[in-house]
Amino acid sequence: MSVVGTTVRLCGVAAVGVLVLLVLHHWIATKQYVFNKEDIAKLAKQYAGQDHDQAFSKVVVELRKRYPGHILPDEDLQWVFVNAGGWMGSMCVLHASFTEFLILFGTAVDTGGHSGRYWAEISDTIISGTFRQWREGTTKSEIYYPGDTIVHGVGEATSVQWSAGTWMVEYGRGFIPSTLGFALADTLFSTQDFLTIFYTVRVYTKGLLLEASTLLTEAGVF
Numbered sequence: 001m002s003v004v005g006t007t008v009r010l011c012g013v014a015a016v017g018v019l020v021l022l023v024l025h026h027w028i029a030t031k032q033y034v035f036n037k038e039d040i041a042k043l044a045k046q047y048a049g050q051d052h053d054q055a056f057s058k059v060v061v062e063l064r065k066r067y068p069g070h071i072l073p074d075e076d077l078q079w080v081f082v083n084a085g086g087w088m089g090s091m092c093v094l095h096a097s098f099t100e101f102l103i104l105f106g107t108a109v110d111t112g113g114h115s116g117r118y119w120a121e122i123s124d125t126i127i128s129g130t131f132r133q134w135r136e137g138t139t140k141s142e143i144y145y146p147g148d149t150i151v152h153g154v155g156e157a158t159s160v161q162w163s164a165g166t167w168m169v170e171y172g173r174g175f176i177p178s179t180l181g182f183a184l185a186d187t188l189f190s191t192q193d194f195l196t197i198f199y200t201v202r203v204y205t206k207g208l209l210l211e212a213s214t215l216l217t218e219a220g221v222f
Contacts, residue, residue, distance in 0.1 A: 033100055034070050037123055037171055040102065041149040044125035044169035048147035052128045052167035056092075056104050059169060063094065063102070069214035070095050071102075076206050080199045083186035086113025087160065091170075096207025098176055105170045112161030115152060116182035120174025122152040129166025134159035180204075 043062055047055035064071045071094050082089045088111050095102040106129070115133075124131070126146050133150060134141040135158050144150050152158065154174060172179065184200065187193050 033173055034067060034097075035095070035100060035102060035171060035173075037121075037173065039066070040169065040171045041123060041125045044127065045147050045149070048125070048127055050127070052106065052165075055127045056167070056169075059104075060094065067095075069217070070211070072203075072206060072210060076203065078199065078203060080203065081187075081193065081196050082183060082200075083191050083193070083196075084113075084183050085116055085160075085186070087111040087162070089162070093203045093207060095211075096176070096204045097211045098208070099173060101170075101172045101176050101179075101207075103170050104167070106165075106167030107162045108164060110162070110164050112159070115156075115158040115160045116179065117155060117157040118152075118172075118174065118182070119154060119178040120172045120176060121154050122170060122172040123149055124152075124168045124170045125149045126166065126168045130163045131166055131168070132161040132163075 043066075044055075044059060047058055060071065060077075077092055077094070079090050079092050082091050082105075087107075088109070089105060089107040092104040093101065094104065105124070106127075112132070126144055126148050128146055131144045131148075131150060132141050133144065136156065141159070141161075184197060187196050187200075
């Protein structure tokens with residue numbers, strides 16, 4: 001194959017890649033989201049400082065009232081370990097789609113590491129414990145407490161640290177599949193806890209199926 005032919009093919013692939021990225025960016029920037037991030041933060045803040053198990057139960061009940069058809073049923077709620085960026089936590093997925101996720105998240109032990117860098121905006125409202133964050137380009141860290149909401153912007157990366165007993169409500173919007181590589185990398189290449197990978201993929205699939213079912217019902221198909 002000639003150099004010219006190879007170059008043309010590479011330019012074609014690059015052009016298609018750029019076009020796909022532009023289409024995704026436009027879709028994410030203009031689509032209507034299910035959840036209001038300020039509403040999620042305000043709801044979680046109401047229960048800040050309470051026992052996290054009780055607070056989470058109240059948050060889930062209220063979310064089902066406000067967003068019917070978009071929160072997984074109790075039988076699909078499961079706490080799943082997350083190993084990523086050197087830290088270890090646990091999450092309970094309430095909602096998952098291609099452009100949004102809503103989870104309960106936290107840790108029972110002190111842990112910390114790299115935040116990850118995503119094509120998504122993620123906000124956390126603390127229910128209990130403390131969260132320390134060291135932002136890229138700075139020389140000092142900040143500590144957040146129950147009731148505080150921390151926003152991790154698109155493309156940002158930070159150092160993160162949670163004290164034992166830190167639990168929060170986390171909401172993300174953007175291209176959610178872009179977060180899965182980071183979320184599963186340590187589990188795949190380090191801990192090799194393939195059962196956790198299965199649990200993660202299964203609950204994400206359940207979230208996608210619930211969204212598809214809700215959309216079809218609202219459209220009058222069912």
